[in-house]
Amino acid sequence: MSDAMDELEARAHRQLNRIRELGEQMAAVRVRETSPGGVVTAVVDGNGALCDLELSGAVSGMSPSEFEQVLVSTAARAAHRAFAARGDLVIAFNHEATEEIART
Template sequence: MVESMDELIAQVQGQLYRLQDLQEATTGIRVEETSSDGAVTVVVDGAGALVGLDFSGAIRGLSPAEFEQVLVQTAHAALYRAYAERGALVTSFNGSGT
């Protein structure tokens, strides 16, 4: 329980700073994933947006269907890792005080 206005203000400011820290941490997430054959590299941010895409010469050996599969699988792996990182940050935020 809060006993004074100063305590309430300090508590609210602390929560605001924690929320700002969480926002900065999630904004800073960048996950890079490269396919096992090295043909495709995908970079996503903490919101799952594609922020980088690179192809090596190994894509020449892929059929269009194989290329599509490698691209989608690599993007999915990057998204999974980015969302896991974001989830860990949110879990930590939720468990670190009221």
């Protein structure tokens, strides 16, 4: 009985460590996207929140609507990639968990 409890406890610790690692990996997601022509560079986190924004001098020659379109589309591409990166992390986590279950 003690061996079974020890194995159960060890498995629970492994799962907890994997969940913590997943959380750390998801929190570390950062995606940098630059617009065509390099006018706008947006950096977003794994939630799609804007973390950094760089504008080149060429922005001064754009109309407000052109600037808005470039900014929004660049940030949206970055967010899309960030969400995909988070999705890949979850898929890998689920795959590992499924393999662990199959081994038991």
